Amino acid sequence: MNSIYLDHNATTPVHPKVLEAMLPFYGDSFGNPSSSHSKGREARVKMDEAREQVAALLQAHPGEIVFTSGGTESDNMAVYGVAQALRGKGNHILTCKTEHPAILNACAELARQGFEIDTVSVDRYGKIDLAHLQEVITEKTILITIQHANSEVGTLQPIQAIGELARERGVLFHTDAVQSVAKIPVQVADLPVDMLSLSSHKMYGPKGVGALYIKKGCPALVPLVAGGGQEKKRRGGTENVPAIVGFGVAADIARVGLDDDSSHLKALRKQLIAGIQDNLAGVEFFGHPDECLPNTVSLGFEGVEGQTLMIRLDLEGICVSTGTACSSGSISPSDGLRAMQVAADKINQIIRISLGRNNTEQEIHRVVDCLKRLVGDIRQKVAVVS
Numbered sequence: 001m002n003s004i005y006l007d008h009n010a011t012t013p014v015h016p017k018v019l020e021a022m023l024p025f026y027g028d029s030f031g032n033p034s035s036s037h038s039k040g041r042e043a044r045v046k047m048d049e050a051r052e053q054v055a056a057l058l059q060a061h062p063g064e065i066v067f068t069s070g071g072t073e074s075d076n077m078a079v080y081g082v083a084q085a086l087r088g089k090g091n092h093i094l095t096c097k098t099e100h101p102a103i104l105n106a107c108a109e110l111a112r113q114g115f116e117i118d119t120v121s122v123d124r125y126g127k128i129d130l131a132h133l134q135e136v137i138t139e140k141t142i143l144i145t146i147q148h149a150n151s152e153v154g155t156l157q158p159i160q161a162i163g164e165l166a167r168e169r170g171v172l173f174h175t176d177a178v179q180s181v182a183k184i185p186v187q188v189a190d191l192p193v194d195m196l197s198l199s200s201h202k203m204y205g206p207k208g209v210g211a212l213y214i215k216k217g218c219p220a221l222v223p224l225v226a227g228g229g230q231e232k233k234r235r236g237g238t239e240n241v242p243a244i245v246g247f248g249v250a251a252d253i254a255r256v257g258l259d260d261d262s263s264h265l266k267a268l269r270k271q272l273i274a275g276i277q278d279n280l281a282g283v284e285f286f287g288h289p290d291e292c293l294p295n296t297v298s299l300g301f302e303g304v305e306g307q308t309l310m311i312r313l314d315l316e317g318i319c320v321s322t323g324t325a326c327s328s329g330s331i332s333p334s335d336g337l338r339a340m341q342v343a344a345d346k347i348n349q350i351i352r353i354s355l356g357r358n359n360t361e362q363e364i365h366r367v368v369d370c371l372k373r374l375v376g377d378i379r380q381k382v383a384v385v386s
């Protein structure tokens with residue numbers, strides 16, 4: 001039986017055309033893009049092409065794209081880079097508790113260094129309170145960093161309104177768009193955003209590569225990685241050429257197929273939710289019902305532990321994730337879900353299904369059938385034990 005992969009917010013399979021484009025750069029085309037000879041120039045040309053492809057996906061200028069080692073580094077680069085560059089102007093940074101650890105842990109480190117970090121409150125869907133954001137901006141605020149889409153529940157933040165507010169108050173705005181790029185249109189030409197993070201492996205590209213978009217005119221960030229003058233002195237270190245080339249091709253495929261991908265995901269999501277609602281009782285959905293990613297369904301079944309269900313699904317060849325995070329061998333409820341005031345017992349029940357472009361209607365039928373059987377079985381066993 002073929003397995004069904006439903007964990008695309010964790011990572012995506014590399015598109016065959018991406019792999020094909022990368023391979024020569026692990027072989028004969030091994031040049032360093034900083035070298036002036038033909039091998040180096042060959043790498044440079046392909047890297048420039050990839051920069052154009054990533055820029056085109058965002059409707060950005062290629063000069064506004066800095067390649068990094070992934071979403072985590074892009075987030076760190078924005079947070080640390082602004083903090084260091086603007087520390088003479090202020091020491092106050094605003095974020096929210098549903099951010100990825102790449103933002104939260106960078107902010108926590110800055111707090112240890114004397115920066116003031118405030119978190120804007122979120123509602124039960126994980127959406128920030130704009131009025132609260134407006135209240136907590138001060139003369140010392142140098143950065144607002146609020147994600148575009150939440151990886152756990154898929155809720156979208158009002159980044160247009162946040163950016164406008166930031167502009168009005170003269171504050172830089174960074175958004176982590178790792179989960180939204182390639183799933184919905186994210187076009188920086190129309191957005192009041194100064195910096196934006198993206199990651200290749202969330203969009204059918206290779207792991208270990210990403211980018212930070214830095215709008216032209218944004219103050220120069222202090223580089224996170226000091227080294228040679230690569231990436232116009234914004235990020236030192238010889239570029240990961242094969243991965244960057246693959247990232248470019250993935251961005252190109254995403255740009256061309258975005259409308260089709262988006263509507264395919266929306267249709268599958270609708271089918272999945274309807275199938276579950278029609279066939280299973282005692283189910284609760286999390287995240288915003290409408291203002292959300294087209295691929296993410298976060299849900300819990302009354303009386304059914306998410307970990308148990310995830311393992312049972314895995315045994316049937318279906319990969320999903322849970323609402324709990326596993327670190328240092330212990331399982332703890334996700335901080336983001338706690339910030340959405342989801343009770344700990346409910347968090348323990350959550351599974352996240354994140355769809356991808358290769359999933360099919362038939363797979364969703366099989367998943368619904370499987371859920372029906374497994375949830376019923378687990379509930380029955382729990383009833384016998386208690």
Ligand SMILES: Cc1ncc(COP(=O)(O)O)c(C=O)c1O
Nearest residue numbers: 070071072100151176178179199
């Ligand atoms: C919202 C968000 N930001 C950042 C990251 C980190 O990206 P990367 O795995 O490329 O470091 C992730 C990865 O899950 C994410 O979901």
